[in-house]
Amino acid sequence: MQITENILRKDTDIDKELQSLNAEQYDAVVTLDRPLLVLSGAGTGKTKVLTTKIAYIIENGFAFPSQILAVTFSNRAAREMKERLFGITSSAMGVWLGTFHSICAKILRSHAEAVGISRDFTILDADDQLKVVKQILKEMNIDAKAAPGIVAKISRWKDKGISPDNPSVDKTTQEGRVYKVYQERIVSYDSVDFGDLLLYVVQIFKENPDILQTYRNRFKYILVDEYQDTNVAQYLWLRMLSPLGQGLCCVGDDDQAIYSWRGAEVGNILRFEKDFPNTKTVRLEQNYRSTGHILGAAASLISNNQMRLGKTIWTADGDGDKVIVQRVYNGYEEAQVVSEKIEQLHRKYDLDYKNAAVLVRAGFQTREFEERFIANGIPYKVVGGLKFYDRQEIKDIVAYMRLIYQPNDSLAFERIVNVPKRGIGASAVAKFYTVASEKNISLYLAAKDILEHETLRPSLKHSLDEFIKFIESMRLRHDLKSADIARIILDETGYAEALKQEKTLESQARLENLKELLQALEEFEDLPSFIEHISLVMDSPKTEEDNVVSIMTLHSAKGLEFDAVFLGGWEDGVFPHNLSIQEGNVEEERRLAYVGITRARKLTFITYALNRKIHNQWQANMPSRFLSELSPEHITHITGRSGCFS
DNA sequence: AGTTCCTTCATTTTT
DNA sequence: TGAAGGAACT
Numbered sequence: 063m064q065i066t067e068n069i070l071r072k073d074t075d076i077d078k079e080l081q082s083l084n085a086e087q088y089d090a091v092v093t094l095d096r097p098l099l100v101l102s103g104a105g106t107g108k109t110k111v112l113t114t115k116i117a118y119i120i121e122n123g124f125a126f127p128s129q130i131l132a133v134t135f136s137n138r139a140a141r142e143m144k145e146r147l148f149g150i151t152s153s154a155m156g157v158w159l160g161t162f163h164s165i166c167a168k169i170l171r172s173h174a175e176a177v178g179i180s181r182d183f184t185i186l187d188a189d190d191q192l193k194v195v196k197q198i199l200k201e202m203n204i205d206a207k208a209a210p211g212i213v214a215k216i217s218r219w220k221d222k223g224i225s226p227d228n229p230s231v232d233k234t235t236q237e238g239r240v241y242k243v244y245q246e247r248i249v250s251y252d253s254v255d256f257g258d259l260l261l262y263v264v265q266i267f268k269e270n271p272d273i274l275q276t277y278r279n280r281f282k283y284i285l286v287d288e289y290q291d292t293n294v295a296q297y298l299w300l301r302m303l304s305p306l307g308q309g310l311c312c313v314g315d316d317d318q319a320i321y322s323w324r325g326a327e328v329g330n331i332l333r334f335e336k337d338f339p340n341t342k343t344v345r346l347e348q349n350y351r352s353t354g355h356i357l358g359a360a361a362s363l364i365s366n367n368q369m370r371l372g373k374t375i376w377t378a379d380g381d382g383d384k385v386i387v388q389r390v391y392n393g394y395e396e397a398q399v400v401s402e403k404i405e406q407l408h409r410k411y412d413l414d415y416k417n418a419a420v421l422v423r424a425g426f427q428t429r430e431f432e433e434r435f436i437a438n439g440i441p442y443k444v445v446g447g448l449k450f451y452d453r454q455e456i457k458d459i460v461a462y463m464r465l466i467y468q469p470n471d472s473l474a475f476e477r478i479v480n481v482p483k484r485g486i487g488a489s490a491v492a493k494f495y496t497v498a499s500e501k502n503i504s505l506y507l508a509a510k511d512i513l514e515h516e517t518l519r520p521s522l523k524h525s526l527d528e529f530i531k532f533i534e535s536m537r538l539r540h541d542l543k544s545a546d547i548a549r550i551i552l553d554e555t556g557y558a559e560a561l562k563q564e565k566t567l568e569s570q571a572r573l574e575n576l577k578e579l580l581q582a583l584e585e586f587e588d589l590p591s592f593i594e595h596i597s598l599v600m601d602s603p604k605t606e607e608d609n610v611v612s613i614m615t616l617h618s619a620k621g622l623e624f625d626a627v628f629l630g631g632w633e634d635g636v637f638p639h640n641l642s643i644q645e646g647n648v649e650e651e652r653r654l655a656y657v658g659i660t661r662a663r664k665l666t667f668i669t670y671a672l673n674r675k676i677h678n679q680w681q682a683n684m685p686s687r688f689l690s691e692l693s694p695e696h697i698t699h700i701t702g703r704s705g706c707f708s
Numbered sequence: 709a710g711t712t713c714c715t716t717c718a719t720t721t722t723t
Numbered sequence: 724t725g726a727a728g729g730a731a732c733t
Contacts, residue, residue: 137723187723320720324722488709599723617720618720639719642720676718677718
């Protein structure tokens with residue numbers, strides 16, 4: 063009855079929604095009987111297609127919400143999709159909508175025993191991974207400097223779906239051996255890393271046809287966002303769920319594939335039509351974001367790439383302003399010119415600061431802009447820097463929570479066993495380590511064991527006893543909400559007190575952050591749900607919308623749009639980046655440039671400097687090769703300093 | 709346990 | 724240049 067009512071009531075809404083689509087979008091929404099590939103250019107309404115399609119399926123009763131799986135890459139994309147979906151229909155509750163990782167975590171929690179891991183696994187972040195590898199390298203007497211590289215290598219293996227025992231992992235190499243130990247180690251911690259979330263689920267599907275079948279039956283429709291950025295593991299996962307592509311709809315833009323260095327395989331999208339016979343391909347080319355000259359410039363640039371499926375975005379709106387390319391003397395002047403232009407637009411044309419963005423290739427480039435903006439009084443924020451949950455104080459409290467939830471999480475144990483200081487120093491931890499590896503148990507259990515069976519210095523014995531008693535008592539408090547648990551941790555361990563004593567600006571800020579954490583915690587009932595959230599959704603608690611200019615890397619700008627976009631540092635060596643040139647991966651850099659240009663609604667402003675100080679050394683660079691690839695009819699080239707005050 | 713000095717090394721980082 | 728990590732000192 064409920065269902066019928068919903069259909070009747072909402073029918074008009076979905077009709078309205080369908081009517082607002084262009085022909086291609088409509089085609090993409092209503093095609094359900096074949097594998098569907100939607101090639102969606104920048105600003106052509108792919109989220110609209112995805113959300114309308116889900117609503118269309120539900121409202122017409124083609125499937126129940128719980129039979130629809132919609133995967134995205136980022137939490138941001140998932141959140142946006144959720145919001146817009148519920149804006150169209152109120153019947154979307156129950157849709158499996160989330161990132162690849164969160165969906166996999168959900169599946170893995172229900173079938174963990176099938177791969178022999180604890181159902182209460184904790185999820186390691188990049189920091190934890192690095193610690194584990196450093197630890198292993200130390201044991202193997204290898205220089206710890208190699209650690210970041212090895213973590214990256216292990217992650218790439220996992221992206222490719224390669225586990226340590228795979229023959230392609232060469233055990234005679236250092237990396238291969240570390241990988242093996244690494245995997246054993248984190249298993250002993252009852253932990254999984256991000257890559258594992260995918261890999262374990264693939265393994266479960268492979269080894270348990272019955273489990274796989276339940277999911278195949280369940281998901282009648284599968285929608286994938288940003289398909290160009292899927293890696294091999296994700297691809298394998300998808301193919302298992304939908305071997306023939308029945309009910310599969312993948313949306314992506316090969317021209318915006320910018321994460322190959324993280325294991326993304328553009329090949330997945332290029333190969334889609336071969337993978338899934340009888341595929342229907344829809345191209346979304348009408349752009350609703352940018353003006354004509356901006357799109358023209360972007361199109362001319364990207365046409366220089368060989369490896370692409372080919373599509374040309376266009377707009378029904380006017381040409382707008384040409385893309386401005388300005389030569390500056392150095393980075394200092396670059397920041398000055400951009401700063402003045404923003405101020406000018408702000409004063410003369412009422413441009414809100416929040417509608418302007420400075421996009422750069424690499425993080426170090428943000429500094430000159432920041433300094434200039436401070437000097438000129440332009441409010442700004444650097445997007446994508448230190449994340450809220452990456453802060454020390456937040457990680458500490460979360461480590462307590464992780465340990466309470468999963469005592470075998472030795473990384474969490476090690477992090478906080480002596481935080482705040484309670485006299486359990488490095489030598490004590492070393493002892494835990496020895497016993498832990500002798501008896502093949504976790505650090506926590508080893509500590510307990512030592513406490514019971516060995517004689518310890520009285521002060522050490524006392525504080526260790528206190529610590530373990532505290533953790534044990536918290537483990538029994540199933541009645542507590544997660545916020546209460548955090549409060550008790552802060553009070554009873556003396557963590558908050560220690561910060562209060564400090565009375566520095568920094569400790570004040572930390573206390574503020576902890577307050578914010580407690581606030582965020584109110585949303586979560588129990589400890590597990592919060593830990594899951596914090597591990598998978600590394601987002602900050604929502605901050606108020608500031609009216610400030612955004613400064614960020616091109617990578618973090620994907621999916622965003624601004625009225626005015628300033629692209630700095632278009633010099634060969636900076637952009638395209640030297641290392642990419644050496645690796646012969648200029649096409650990906652070009653896609654990055656394409657992403658940058660197409661972020662703008664009304665104005666794209668590109669600068670290149672004749673001289674730039676890199677590593678404290680002045681360097682004269684050639685203008686970026688991409689500049690000459692921008693079709694001149696869409697460009698205004700300014701070579702004089704005065705030209706910017708038009 | 710905390711500090712200070714010295715060396716090293718400088719892409720991108722949705723999860 | 725300047726940040727980060729490790730060694731060496733206090």
